[in-house]
Amino acid sequence: MLDMKFIRENPDAVLQNVANKNEKVNVQELLDLDAQRRTLVQETDALKNQRNVTSEEIAKLKKNKEDATVKIEEMRTVGDSIKANDDKLREIEEQMQFIVLRIPNMMHSSVPVGASxxxxxxxxxxxxxxxxxxxxxxxxxxxxxxxxxxxxxxxxxxxxxxxxxxxxxxxxxxxxxxxxxxxxxxxxxxxxxxxxxxxxxxxxxxxxxxxxxxxxxxxxxxxxxxxxxxxxxxxxxxxxxxxxxxxxxxxxxxxxxxxxxxxxxxxxxxxxxxxxxxxxxxxxxxxxxxxxxxxxxxxxxxxxxxxxxxxxxxxxxxxxxxxxxxxxxxxxxxxxxxxxxxxxxxxxxxxxxxxxxxxxxxxxxxxxxxxxxxxxxxxxxxxxxxxxxxxxxxxxxxxxxxxxxxxxxxxxxxxxxxxx
RNA sequence: GGAGAGGUGCCUGAGUGGCCGAAAGGGCCGGUUUGCUAAACCGUUGUACUCUGUAAAAGGGUACCGAGGGUUCGAAUCCCUCCCUCUCCGCCA
Incomplete structure (x- = not known):
């Protein structure tokens, strides 16, 4: 398995290597998925951060016997968004995994290019x-x-x-x-x-x-x-x-x-x-x-x-x-x-x-x-x-x-x- | 195959819903002390993803307490499924 970071930074080399090794893999699709994934991760992490912060506030309110229903209600929708995002994320990562597992190793520079x-x-x-x-x-x-x-x-x-x-x-x-x-x-x-x-x-x-x-x-x-x-x-x-x-x-x-x-x-x-x-x-x-x-x-x-x-x-x-x-x-x-x-x-x-x-x-x-x-x-x-x-x-x-x-x-x- | 117990950080081990990335002890690393060693004392001590950022750094966020689901505003902690380890019984090389 190649490092995703390496693939992201060297897409042309990866493509050339796939061709040299007579393999067929959709590297471009992987790169697209990778971009999607990173955007989604950022979004979801921000939501999770919000949830963590608010949950702590709720804990404090409850400790002081104050009313927290508004915040709890608020977090319910945030929780739903997180769940939806995580599902989507899992789906994307599965697709990425499918492709990454099928990308062959990079050839050492000393290996002669050849077909058979x-x-x-x-x-x-x-x-x-x-x-x-x-x-x-x-x-x-x-x-x-x-x-x-x-x-x-x-x-x-x-x-x-x-x-x-x-x-x-x-x-x-x-x-x-x-x-x-x-x-x-x-x-x-x-x-x-x-x-x-x-x-x-x-x-x-x-x-x-x-x-x-x-x-x-x-x-x-x-x-x-x-x-x-x-x-x-x-x-x-x-x-x-x-x-x-x-x-x-x-x-x-x-x-x-x-x-x-x-x-x-x-x-x-x-x-x-x-x-x-x-x-x-x-x-x-x-x-x-x-x-x-x-x-x-x-x-x-x-x-x-x-x-x-x-x-x-x-x-x-x-x-x-x-x-x-x-x-x-x-x-x-x-x-x-x-x-x-x-x-x-x-x-x-x-x-x-x-x-x-x-x-x-x-x-x-x-x-x-x-x-x-x-x-x-x-x-x-x-x-x-x-x-x-x-x-x-x-x-x-x-x-x-x-x-x-x-x-x-x-x-x-x-x-x-x-x-x- | 039947019955039971358990899986927490490098190790031992605490933790039954919020203040727990996680007590305490040990180890490791750094420092002080020291003729040397030992001891003592102080401090540090994870990984992955992601963002900001640098020459290198550094910092923020998220996740991770066997694995995967679920309940909940919130889970190491409750529920379900699976995997693994240990003990006893049965069966058998």
């Missing part, structure tokens, strides 16, 4: 576009080795769900543990195990709602949502809190299952693990001081790169252009691993700086040196999602005779060196 993923910029790459050669795609090899079962996943739950079986399940568990351990021991994150179900306010706080509400699994009787990422509970951990400056940056690493309906994305990367309704992910979340947030973003990307290196997977880092950057983000890097089977890069992580956008929505603040309250900056990144990494491992570490070599870094966790 084609305009993203490669920052660095360790990846060679190796050919497919003997490699089977992850579904084939997984089936052959008996480590994933999507058919029974579909029977039991539906399309887009899978079982990990045998060594596949062990490998999955091993990855989660390895990722967590690395971030905790080497990168200084605090481990968190969040709830996988959150309330509406939390979804609103991190910005999934209202824009993405249809992509969430929603338990209507309780108005609770299955989380699409641990970002939601981890960031909302500090919703409505005031953090100590000395505790910043605060860094969380948390595992969760992630649930996404993926409505409307059928036909795109739908095979096997490329797009599923439920997957496992270790998420990294940071709460930082505003002046350090861009440096923290670079460090965050580095933390994720360390995992990819440990897994011996070639990758590249992309800086997303304006059109491809998420709604809440000011700047995002994607990390992609080359898929020999698909002959294309697959996104495995997305690292974003949200600046104060989420903090303002979720009301997460800290007290600065001057003792003033200030919104923190929040960041997060996948570190990493296991489903896409499973795909990458099965493809990259596949041998010609159809076996999978477990990278050194994972072996203490799997307790086996090969699958097959």
């Amino acid at each position: 993923a084609d305009d993203n910029v490669e920052v660095r790459s360790t990846a060679q576009r190796i050919p497919q050669e003997f490699r089977k795609n992850h579904l084939e090899i997984a089936k052959q080795l008996g480590i994933l079962d999507f058919e029974r996943g579909a029977k039991v739950s539906g399309s887009g769900f899978g079982f990990y079986t045998g060594k596949g399940a062990t490998l999955e568990r091993a990855m989660i543990n390895m990722f967590l351990d690395l971030h905790i021991a080497q990168h200084g994150y605090t481990e968190m195990m969040p709830p996988f179900v959150v309330n509406r306010a939390s979804m609103l706080g991190t910005g999934q709602i209202p824009k993405m509400e249809d992509d969430m699994y929603h338990c209507t009787v309780d108005d609770l949502f299955l989380i699409p990422t641990a970002e939601v509970p981890l960031t909302n951990y500090y919703r409505d809190d005031v953090l100590n400056e000395k505790d910043l940056p605060t860094k969380f690493a948390g595992y969760s299952a992630c649930f996404r309906r993926e409505g409307g994305s059928y036909g795109k990367d739908t095979r096997g693990f490329l797009r599923v309704h439920e997957f496992n992910k270790v998420e990294l979340v940071k709460f930082v001081k505003p002046e350090t947030s861009y440096n923290e973003l670079e460090l965050l990307v580095g933390d994720v790169e360390d995992i990819l290196r440990a897994l011996e997977l070639p990758f590249r880092v992309l800086q997303l252009c304006t059109g491809d950057t998420g709604f809440s983000s000011a700047k995002t890097y994607d990390l992609e691993v080359w898929s020999p089977a698909e002959q294309k890069f697959l996104e495995v992580s997305s690292c974003s700086n949200f600046e104060s956008f989420q903090a303002r929505r979720a009301n997460i603040r800290f007290r600065n040196e001057q003792g003033k309250l200030e919104f923190v900056h929040t960041l997060n990144g996948s570190g990493l999602a296991t489903s896409r990494i499973m795909v990458a491992l099965l493809e990259h570490h596949q041998t010609e005779d159809g076996r999978i070599r477990i990278p050194e870094a994972l072996r203490p966790y799997t307790r086996f060196d090969w699958i097959g």
